[in-house]
Amino acid sequence: ESGVVRLASPLRWACLVETMDTEAGDVGKKPGAATGVVDHPAEIDRNPCKFPDVLFGLGWIASVIAMAAVAFEYSDEVGDRYDDDDSKKKHAARNMLKIFILSFFFALVVSQLALSVMMRFGGTMIHVSMVICEVLLLTCGVVAVNVSRWFVAFAFFALFGSLLLFHVCSVARIRYAAVTLHVGTRIVLAFPVLQLVAFVTAVVSVVFIFVFALAIFGYWNHQTANDAAAGKVVVVLLVFLFIFFWSQQVFKYVLTGTTAATAQAWWYGETPSVANHPALNGLARNCTYNLGSICFGAAVVAVVETLVVAVQYLKKKATNAPGVGCCVRCLLGCVQCCLACCAAVMDYVNKYAFAYVGMHGYSYLYAGKKVVDLFAHHGFTAIGADFFVDTVLFANHVIVGVVTAAFGVLLVNKGPDSWHKHSASPEVAAGLICGIGGLALSGIIFAV
Numbered sequence: 001e002s003g004v005v006r007l008a009s010p011l012r013w014a015c016l017v018e019t020m021d022t023e024a025g026d027v028g029k030k031p032g033a034a035t036g037v038v039d040h041p042a043e044i045d046r047n048p049c050k051f052p053d054v055l056f057g058l059g060w061i062a063s064v065i066a067m068a069a070v071a072f073e074y075s076d077e078v079g080d081r082y083d084d085d086d087s088k089k090k091h092a093a094r095n096m097l098k099i100f101i102l103s104f105f106f107a108l109v110v111s112q113l114a115l116s117v118m119m120r121f122g123g124t125m126i127h128v129s130m131v132i133c134e135v136l137l138l139t140c141g142v143v144a145v146n147v148s149r150w151f152v153a154f155a156f157f158a159l160f161g162s163l164l165l166f167h168v169c170s171v172a173r174i175r176y177a178a179v180t181l182h183v184g185t186r187i188v189l190a191f192p193v194l195q196l197v198a199f200v201t202a203v204v205s206v207v208f209i210f211v212f213a214l215a216i217f218g219y220w221n222h223q224t225a226n227d228a229a230a231g232k233v234v235v236v237l238l239v240f241l242f243i244f245f246w247s248q249q250v251f252k253y254v255l256t257g258t259t260a261a262t263a264q265a266w267w268y269g270e271t272p273s274v275a276n277h278p279a280l281n282g283l284a285r286n287c288t289y290n291l292g293s294i295c296f297g298a299a300v301v302a303v304v305e306t307l308v309v310a311v312q313y314l315k316k317k318a319t320n321a322p323g324v325g326c327c328v329r330c331l332l333g334c335v336q337c338c339l340a341c342c343a344a345v346m347d348y349v350n351k352y353a354f355a356y357v358g359m360h361g362y363s364y365l366y367a368g369k370k371v372v373d374l375f376a377h378h379g380f381t382a383i384g385a386d387f388f389v390d391t392v393l394f395a396n397h398v399i400v401g402v403v404t405a406a407f408g409v410l411l412v413n414k415g416p417d418s419w420h421k422h423s424a425s426p427e428v429a430a431g432l433i434c435g436i437g438g439l440a441l442s443g444i445i446f447a448v
Contacts (some may be wrong), residue, residue: 025360028205047117051292052292052361052362052363053296055292056292056293056296057295058292060298064243066243066409069211070215070402071218074214074218074222075214099434100408100409100433101214101413103404103408103430103437104206104404104434104437104441105437107404107434108202110400110403110404110442113443114399114400114442114446115195120295121187125395126176126177126391129391130163130167133163135390136165137156137157137230138156138160139161141153180389181392190266190278191262191265191277193272194259194279197280197283200439201255205251205440205441208244208248209244212240212243219233219240222322230309235435238306238309242302245301245305249297249302250291250294250298252298252443253294253297255293255352255359256350256351256354256358257282257354258282259354262282266278280358284357290361293361297353297354297357301343307339308340311336313331315336320331344447352366352371352374353367353368356370356371387431392445397439397443400439400442401436401439401442403438404437407434410433413427
């Protein structure tokens with residue numbers, strides 16, 4: 001029984017936690033979604049407000065309000081970086097903004113369609129994703145041979161052979177991952193409100209992206225016009241970037257906790273109703289009671305992501321600065337790579353931690369302790385199944401990103417000329433920004 005319910009991330013881990021509780025003897029216990037928050041760690045009991053990590057929640061709310069205030073204050077200065085006599089460039093950013101807005105909302109629709117397909121054909125999609133990767137590698141190898149790039153062709157053929165061998169030798173594990181993904185999609189189909197919650201979360205994320213863009217470009221143009229100190233401006237922009245990363249992680253983890261709470265309700269066979277729907281109840285708890293824990297975990301990842309950008313900035317300055325040796329640039333590159341790996345690992349672990357937070361209302365540190373225990377018992381099984389599930393998710397992310405980029409380029413070519421008038425290389429700008437935005441939005445949608 002415990003093997004059947006290790007579901008697709010994070011649903012798999014929500015039910016796996018319940019399996020471990022059952023194996024420990026808590027058969028009749030229904031924590032989280034059904035009976036409210038239980039098993040408080042000691043640090044919550046010492047908190048007079050009974051809200052875990054409440055200071056982080058308040059800090060995030062204050063930072064979002066501050067970002068909105070800055071966006072409102074400097075919104076009129078967006079696009080005003082250029083001189084008055086250069087009116088053509090002055091309005092280029094505002095014209096392209098229409099294309100970006102339409103493309104991002106188009107990405108929301110495409111992500112929902114891709115999610116619906118994956119939920120109904122999840123098991124088959126694992127094999128399809130692997131085959132697509134194999135065909136792409138083989139095609140790249142053939143193209144490299146045709147242009148006489150023998151070393152590149154050998155690398156592609158080697159990757160193709162390795163992936164094909166891995167695919168053949170992992171048929172049993174793929175079958176296991178397909179079953180878990182199928183069971184996970186059953187939960188989403190049983191509670192379709194989860195898709196609505198994911199869509200609303202993505203819309204909120206899009207809105208915040210444009211608030212962030214107004215704040216950062218407006219502030220930059222204002223400070224540049226007033227000849228402000230470059231160091232001060234860079235520090236403030238890094239703070240803005242931290243708030244942006246923090247908020248995007250919060251949105252994603254709220255959805256993760258909501259999904260976990262809903263999976264717990266499915267595990268106990270609860271029937272949704274208008275007055276008491278598990279998905280809506282879980283969303284309400286994660287936006288109120290659990291918000292502090294979610295903001296704590298999101299802040300940890302956001303700090304590392306901001307450091308990655310800061311090191312990238314220093315690396316660029318070192319590249320352009322005379323007298324800076326290659327050893328310094330190489331060292332900065334290694335530091336950036338290590339920080340990026342740390343951010344990825346933290347984000348991976350947080351996926352498990354917020355399953356505990358969503359179901360039990362734990363504080364972030366206590367949930368992390370529970371994750372350590374979970375890995376001690378089921379770590380290799382979890383990572384093995386995650387690999388194939390993440391392959392399907394990655395393929396869907398790429399599809400959404402490419403389709404959104406193509407849609408942005410299509411708007412440039414077929415839309416009104418006023419949308420991209422006076423813009424330099426509008427196709428390239430629309431393709432890059434819309435593609436990256438599509439990838440980010442699909443990540444939020446597929447967080448269920």
